[in-house]
Amino acid sequence: MPTAFTSASLPVRINEDLCIADKGCSVCVDVCPLDVLAIDLTKGKAYMKFDECWYCMPCEKDCPTGAVTVDIPYLLR
Amino acid sequence: MQSHVQTVDVLIIGGGTAGPMAAVKAKEANPELRVLLLEKANVKRSGAISMGMDGLNNAVIPGHATPEQYVKEITIANDGIVNQKTIMAYARNSFSMIEELDRWGVRFEKDETGDYAMRKVHHMGTYVLPMPEGHDIKRVLYRRLKRARVSITNRLVATRLLIAADGSVAGAMAFDCRTGDFHVIRAKAVILSTGAAGRLGLPASGYLFGTYENPTNAGDGYSMAYHAGAELSGIECFQINPLIKDYNGPACAYVTGPLGGYTANSKGARFIECDYWSGQMMMEFYRELQSGNGPVFLKLDHLADETISTIETILHTNERPSRGRFHKGRGTDYRKQMVEMHISEIGLCSGHSASGVWVNEHAETTVEGLYAAGDLACVPHNYMLGAFVYGKIAGESAAARCAGTPLADIDEIQVELEQARVSGPLSRADGLPPSQVEYKLRRMVNDYLQPPKVTRKMEIGLARFEEIRADLDRLIARDPHELMRALEVHAIRDCAELAARASLYRTESRWGLYHNRVDYPDRDDREWFVHVQVKKINGAMTCFKRPVDPYIINPDEHEISAYQQLRIHENAAVKTKTETDVAPV
Numbered sequence: 001m002p003t004a005f006t007s008a009s010l011p012v013r014i015n016e017d018l019c020i021a022d023k024g025c026s027v028c029v030d031v032c033p034l035d036v037l038a039i040d041l042t043k044g045k046a047y048m049k050f051d052e053c054w055y056c057m058p059c060e061k062d063c064p065t066g067a068v069t070v071d072i073p074y075l076l077r
Numbered sequence: 078m079q080s081h082v083q084t085v086d087v088l089i090i091g092g093g094t095a096g097p098m099a100a101v102k103a104k105e106a107n108p109e110l111r112v113l114l115l116e117k118a119n120v121k122r123s124g125a126i127s128m129g130m131d132g133l134n135n136a137v138i139p140g141h142a143t144p145e146q147y148v149k150e151i152t153i154a155n156d157g158i159v160n161q162k163t164i165m166a167y168a169r170n171s172f173s174m175i176e177e178l179d180r181w182g183v184r185f186e187k188d189e190t191g192d193y194a195m196r197k198v199h200h201m202g203t204y205v206l207p208m209p210e211g212h213d214i215k216r217v218l219y220r221r222l223k224r225a226r227v228s229i230t231n232r233l234v235a236t237r238l239l240i241a242a243d244g245s246v247a248g249a250m251a252f253d254c255r256t257g258d259f260h261v262i263r264a265k266a267v268i269l270s271t272g273a274a275g276r277l278g279l280p281a282s283g284y285l286f287g288t289y290e291n292p293t294n295a296g297d298g299y300s301m302a303y304h305a306g307a308e309l310s311g312i313e314c315f316q317i318n319p320l321i322k323d324y325n326g327p328a329c330a331y332v333t334g335p336l337g338g339y340t341a342n343s344k345g346a347r348f349i350e351c352d353y354w355s356g357q358m359m360m361e362f363y364r365e366l367q368s369g370n371g372p373v374f375l376k377l378d379h380l381a382d383e384t385i386s387t388i389e390t391i392l393h394t395n396e397r398p399s400r401g402r403f404h405k406g407r408g409t410d411y412r413k414q415m416v417e418m419h420i421s422e423i424g425l426c427s428g429h430s431a432s433g434v435w436v437n438e439h440a441e442t443t444v445e446g447l448y449a450a451g452d453l454a455c456v457p458h459n460y461m462l463g464a465f466v467y468g469k470i471a472g473e474s475a476a477a478r479c480a481g482t483p484l485a486d487i488d489e490i491q492v493e494l495e496q497a498r499v500s501g502p503l504s505r506a507d508g509l510p511p512s513q514v515e516y517k518l519r520r521m522v523n524d525y526l527q528p529p530k531v532t533r534k535m536e537i538g539l540a541r542f543e544e545i546r547a548d549l550d551r552l553i554a555r556d557p558h559e560l561m562r563a564l565e566v567h568a569i570r571d572c573a574e575l576a577a578r579a580s581l582y583r584t585e586s587r588w589g590l591y592h593n594r595v596d597y598p599d600r601d602d603r604e605w606f607v608h609v610q611v612k613k614i615n616g617a618m619t620c621f622k623r624p625v626d627p628y629i630i631n632p633d634e635h636e637i638s639a640y641q642q643l644r645i646h647e648n649a650a651v652k653t654k655t656e657t658d659v660a661p662v
Contacts, residue, residue: 001507031122033293034286035232035254035558050558052286054293054325055399058122072403075284076323 011055011073012037012048018067019045028059028068078500079258085111085228086479087472088249088264090235091298092116093124093291094461095451096270097218097227098468099475103268104225106476112227113262115251117271117561118293119231121219124272125291125428125452126461129212131395132331133185134198134460136206137171141195144168146202149632154200154355154640155431155457156587156600158311158608161629163456166438170466175206178465182217184210196335200351200639205331209391212398233260234561235297237495238267238305238447241485245445246305248487250495252564257503257557259496265482266446266475269434270468271298273316273452274572276565278422278527279519282323285512289318289325289421290452298453299425299575300568302434303618308443308610310455310623311431312579314591315423315528318354319362321375322419326397328375333392336384338377341415342370349643354429355458356589357640363420363528363590374415385411420590422519423527425572428452428459430591432576435610435623440471443612446482448475501550502563508553511562515569518545522573529595530580539577545570574618575611582620583609 019025022044029037029046036050037059046068053073060068087103089096092114100114116123137147147168152159175193179185186194186207196205208214222229233251239261241247248263275290286292303309319340321328333339334352342348342365349361366373377385388411393401409416427433433455440448450467452459459467502511525538549567554560585601586594607622 001509003510030119030231033118033123033127033291035118035561052292052562054286054288054291056127056291057398058127061128061398062122070399070402072324072399072406073284073287076282076287076403077406 008051009074010048010051011053011071012059013069013071014046015067015069016043016045018065020065021046025064027062027064031058031062033058078496078503080261080496081258082261082263084263084484085113086264087112087266087268087475088262089114089268089270090249091124091270091272091451092120092229093270093272093451094126095464095468095471096268097222098465099268099270099450099472100227101221101225102469102472103476104227106473107479110476110479114222114227114229115233115235115262116229116231117234117254120222120229122215123293125294126214126396127291128398129214129395130208130461131211131391132208133175133206133462134331135171135204135458135462136175136193136195137168137204138175138193138195138206139172141203145630147204148630149636150199150201151458152628152630153632153636154353156356157606158431158587158625159457160437160626162438162626163436165629166470167456167459167463167466170469171462174462174466174469181221183214184208198331198334199353201636205335207332212395234564235301236499236564238301239263239487239491240305242488243445244306245485246447247485250492252499252557252560254557254561257560259499261487261492263484263487265479265484266448268448268450268471268475269298269302269453270449270451270471271453273424273426273428274299275424275426276569277424277519277522277572277576279516279523280325280422281419285515285519287325288424289320290424290426295565296425296568296572297565298449299434300571302442302447302449303571303575303611303613305444305447306613307447308435308612309575310433310435310608310610311427311457312425312575312611313583313609314356314431314588315576316426316430316432317359317423317528317590318421318429319359319373319418320421321400321403322372322417324400324403326400328416328418333375333377333388336388337380338375338388340418341374341376343372343374344370345376345415348645350645351643355640356430356591357643358589359420359591360589360593361644366420373418375418376415377411378413378415382412423522423576425576426452427455427457428461428464430588431455431457439474440467441474446478499564502552502554502560505551505553508551509548511552511554511559511566514545514548514552515562515566518542518566518570518573526573526576526580528590528593530593532581532594532596535577535581539574542570542573542577578618578620579609579611
């Protein structure tokens with residue numbers, strides 16, 4: 001069966017200037033209850049990989065550099 | 078897919094609220110035991126209280142309430158269908174658990190004399206204890222886990238329990254949602270503390286993960302308990318909550334109520350006497366929502382600025398801290414506008430209603446060696462403190478079992494079958510994406526199971542769920558993360574079928590909106606003053622009645638109907654309106 005890649009706006013934004021994933025940090029990835037964040041190994045930065053967010057905010061609260069912002073998903077806004 | 082086998086004494090599945098407590102208490106009961114806490118996410122921030130909690134809803138504190146009063150209150154709130162012994166076990170342990178959590182560093186509100194600052198929200202007694210600084214609770218639990226030397230594995234998704242030849246539990250099977258590896262964990266005792274079935278109904282927003290409950294709690298434990306042959310109870314008593322429209326946070330009763338906020342209709346008038354969440358309250362909420370006075374609002378705009386600031390501080394730092402962001406996006410200010418409310422999607426959750434895995438007062442399920450605690454375990458209206466108390470009971474019961482129980486042999490056929498089921502979506506080249514199957518399944522849940530419940534609609538729903546069963550064999554996953562979503566769809570489908578069959582079986586209406594059957598509108602105590610149990614018997618989902626055990630505390634005659642009279646009558650409503658209609662909207 002053919003499948004599609006449909007684009008979706010994502011609620012979690014990473015400020016790549018502040019993100020220190022390249023220094024070995026993975027706090028946001030570790031704490032996410034839904035495991036939707038990942039590290040882009042080519043860039044050494046965190047990013048939201050899956051649009052499955054509870055906008056619960058541990059990623060933002062626990063980030064040591066304030067690089068993570070959680071927006072309300074567009075469908076709920 | 079690599080396989081790993083390990084052996085422990087006590088396996089706890091679910092590291093949210095009840096699970097960490099169970100693990101600590103099992104270890105404290107016998108430090109020699111190998112205790113493994115298995116978590117699907119990360120114990121540091123998992124479960125219903127990942128961002129903390131703003132209060133206790135059911136604190137039984139000497140001087141404010143007695144265990145006997147509390148048992149009566151919940152008996153009445155749950156329309157009589159309770160195993161009072163389980164509620165009494167909670168109530169008697171409630172205060173000592175608060176004191177223990179207090180010693181561990183969980184901060185509860187106290188008055189100037191150092192006493193707990195209790196608030197009245199329930200219809201009869203006083204049980205609400207605010208925790209304005211409750212955001213740290215997971216950190217406190219994590220410290221205790223480390224101190225007790227509990228082993229923890231994160232990102233393991235349990236999918237089925239292992240059953241020994243004698244029908245007792247022998248462990249569990251799981252997979253790693255990062256690597257896809259398959260795990261077999263042998264154990265003498267297993268505690269299920271996997272939380273609610275929160276991804277059952279679809280939120281009105283259509284966003285799959287915008288649920289009231291943490292969407293990680295997809296009903297895995299209900300499905301595992303069912304397939305292990307455990308009895309589930311009260312499944313037809315759905316969880317439905319009053320929430321901010323489009324946002325998944327609660328608002329009113331426990332935080333704003335004691336400070337003067339209340340649920341109002343579009344005219345700004347109160348229409349319910351008591352904001353404590355119950356099926357009867359939800360029925361009145363639903364009626365108002367559907368009426369010419371709808372929709373329903375949270376009214377705070379009559380309160381003083383500093384009171385509203387206090388409310389904002391609590392609501393925007395605890396439990397659902399993105400709430401302030403949601404309001405800002407819509408230009409909503411508690412000072413100026415009432416906030417539109419709505420009812421949540423349906424779920425299964427004994428922490429809020431009564432739908433769960435049957436347990437006795439020792440947290441034992443009907444399967445030997447299997448225990449349950451927290452939102453998943455059928456102890457009505459048990460909430461967070463109930464999860465802690467039953468976590469403690471389950472941990473101690475499981476530890477006691479280990480002393481006299483040898484490790485059961487495992488059945489290789491069960492392991493092979495489960496490994497094949499789990500690896501299926503990764504091995505298929507072509508098929509259905511989990512997100513689409515989940516969306517359709519949960520949309521059908523809304524269409525056919527959301528109260529008011531109608532017999533013919535629920536029968537159609539069952540037929541649809543049967544069709545989706547066939548789709549499960551076509552699920553595909555591109556990576557272990559998608560595999561987790563695919564296996565969750567299996568669990569959600571089981572929960573949908575459980576919800577439909579239990580609801581069809583009870584041919585009466587009870588618990589207000591939770592089990593409002595339009596074609597059986599009356600409560601029928603002669604036929605239905607019983608628990609409805611669901612169990613897998615010879616492979617078939619089977620419902621039967623379980624008698625309600627004789628009460629240990631009998632509610633007084635005048636108290637029995639207390640929750641039936643929640644609506645404020647016409648004249649009273651007008652009076653309330655003039656009293657409170659002081660702030661411009």
